[in-house]
Amino acid sequence: MTGKFPDTVINRLTLYHCILVDYIKNNLETITSSTIAGLLEIDDSQVRKDISLLKNTGKSRVGYNVAELKISIEKTLGFERPKNAFIIGAGNLGMALANYNNFTDYGLNVVALFDNDKNKIGKRIKDKEICNIEELPSLADKLNIEMAILTVPMASAQSTVDFLVQSNIKYIWNFSPTVLIVPSGVKVWNENLMGNFLQFSYKIGK
Amino acid sequence: MTGKFPDTVINRLTLYHCILVDYIKNNLETITSSTIAGLLEIDDSQVRKDISLLKNTGKSRVGYNVAELKISIEKTLGFERPKNAFIIGAGNLGMALANYNNFTDYGLNVVALFDNDKNKIGKRIKDKEICNIEELPSLADKLNIEMAILTVPMASAQSTVDFLVQSNIKYIWNFSPTVLIVPSGVKVWNENLMGNFLQFSYKIGK
Numbered sequence: 001m002t003g004k005f006p007d008t009v010i011n012r013l014t015l016y017h018c019i020l021v022d023y024i025k026n027n028l029e030t031i032t033s034s035t036i037a038g039l040l041e042i043d044d045s046q047v048r049k050d051i052s053l054l055k056n057t058g059k060s061r062v063g064y065n066v067a068e069l070k071i072s073i074e075k076t077l078g079f080e081r082p083k084n085a086f087i088i089g090a091g092n093l094g095m096a097l098a099n100y101n102n103f104t105d106y107g108l109n110v111v112a113l114f115d116n117d118k119n120k121i122g123k124r125i126k127d128k129e130i131c132n133i134e135e136l137p138s139l140a141d142k143l144n145i146e147m148a149i150l151t152v153p154m155a156s157a158q159s160t161v162d163f164l165v166q167s168n169i170k171y172i173w174n175f176s177p178t179v180l181i182v183p184s185g186v187k188v189w190n191e192n193l194m195g196n197f198l199q200f201s202y203k204i205g206k
Numbered sequence: 207m208t209g210k211f212p213d214t215v216i217n218r219l220t221l222y223h224c225i226l227v228d229y230i231k232n233n234l235e236t237i238t239s240s241t242i243a244g245l246l247e248i249d250d251s252q253v254r255k256d257i258s259l260l261k262n263t264g265k266s267r268v269g270y271n272v273a274e275l276k277i278s279i280e281k282t283l284g285f286e287r288p289k290n291a292f293i294i295g296a297g298n299l300g301m302a303l304a305n306y307n308n309f310t311d312y313g314l315n316v317v318a319l320f321d322n323d324k325n326k327i328g329k330r331i332k333d334k335e336i337c338n339i340e341e342l343p344s345l346a347d348k349l350n351i352e353m354a355i356l357t358v359p360m361a362s363a364q365s366t367v368d369f370l371v372q373s374n375i376k377y378i379w380n381f382s383p384t385v386l387i388v389p390s391g392v393k394v395w396n397e398n399l400m401g402n403f404l405q406f407s408y409k410i411g412k
Binding site: 201 | 213219220221224225245246284302305306308309312314360377379383385387393395396397398400401402403404405407408410
């Protein structure tokens with residue numbers, strides 16, 4: 001399956017979802033496209049167009065029903081199909097991601113962290129154990145896990161990925177600022193933090 | 207100033223830059239567009255088109271000169287104009303970003319971290335001190351800093367931003383998964399990690 005929505009639409013839908021979660025916390029029942037547009041500093045027409053792509057999105061005179069719109073986004077983006085993943089590297093970034101509450105809300109379930117540092121192995125981040133990286137192949141096989149979130153230092157990123165590929169990991173969310181070489185059949189998503197920052201700084205001319 | 211390149215081009219240029227840095231480390235002098243395209247699994251024609259947008263990019267029979275192409279990307283994206291910023295929140299994510307070597311390579315200079323936790327205040331991450339958040343207004347003024355990287359928990363994100371805005375911070379790179387409300391004149395860039403992940407998981411149908 002390849003997605004039918006472009007990345008920019010998916011990205012905006014996730015931001016709308018953030019706003020809806022806030023609205024539900026504050027017991028607000030309806031929201032207008034212009035409110036969403038105002039919060040995100042984008043065009044009202046863009047918001048309406050994005051929402052029209054979703055299935056079963058009713059709109060009343062006073063705006064969208066917050067709960068319905070939230071569920072509609074979740075169904076479209078597949079939040080309800082949980083995805084299990086390992087975090088590779090229990091440094092600050094790996095720990096931050098393991099602690100990130102929102103992952104489970106969005107259907108991403110971090111099962112365990114892996115590291116090669118004996119001082120870290122056996123410790124826990126919330127309910128997640130830091131395991132010895134040597135155990136990864138057998139655990140990936142036993143738990144049928146195909147997705148890894150890579151947060152190791154740049155210098156060991158490629159060798160770690162080679163090891164993951166040998167362990168039948170098929171999907172890699174890469175936070176290391178390097179371009180990884182993988183065989184066909186393995187998919188890498190580069191979380192290019194500097195690229196994201198540069199888009200921002202370039203736009204504001206700073 | 208508004209950028210003339212779309213986000214997608216800037217993002218790809220940063221990835222090309224990653225590859226070029228690797229090439230220089232390995233003492234390789236030339237690279238072809240098809241090598242870059244292969245590593246990133248994109249079209250060769252896309253790479254050539256992106257590079258043609260840069261100034262002063264010579265291409266010989268054997269490919270692009272790695273060092274020249276790297277400098278050309280850096281000039282285009284403004285790496286050589288350093289941007290000073292504070293990190294707000296010295297949790298795992300704030301620490302990870304403070305430790306991120308690549309920031310300085312790309313012209314982002316983290317001057318200090320801020321927190322309200324007395325156990326953290328006064329400690330150092332590399333050469334960067336964790337300061338008391340109460341000191342932020344005077345330090346921002348003294349050091350003329352207008353950019354903040356926000357990594358506080360979601361629940362305190364909005365109140366922290368209100369405080370930053372009062373302290374004349376004009377540019378906020380937001381890692382908290384919430385949509386912030388700011389007055390006009392303040393620019394927010396949402397680092398929507400879940401949105402990025404969902405683009406990946408949506409594409410692979412997992």
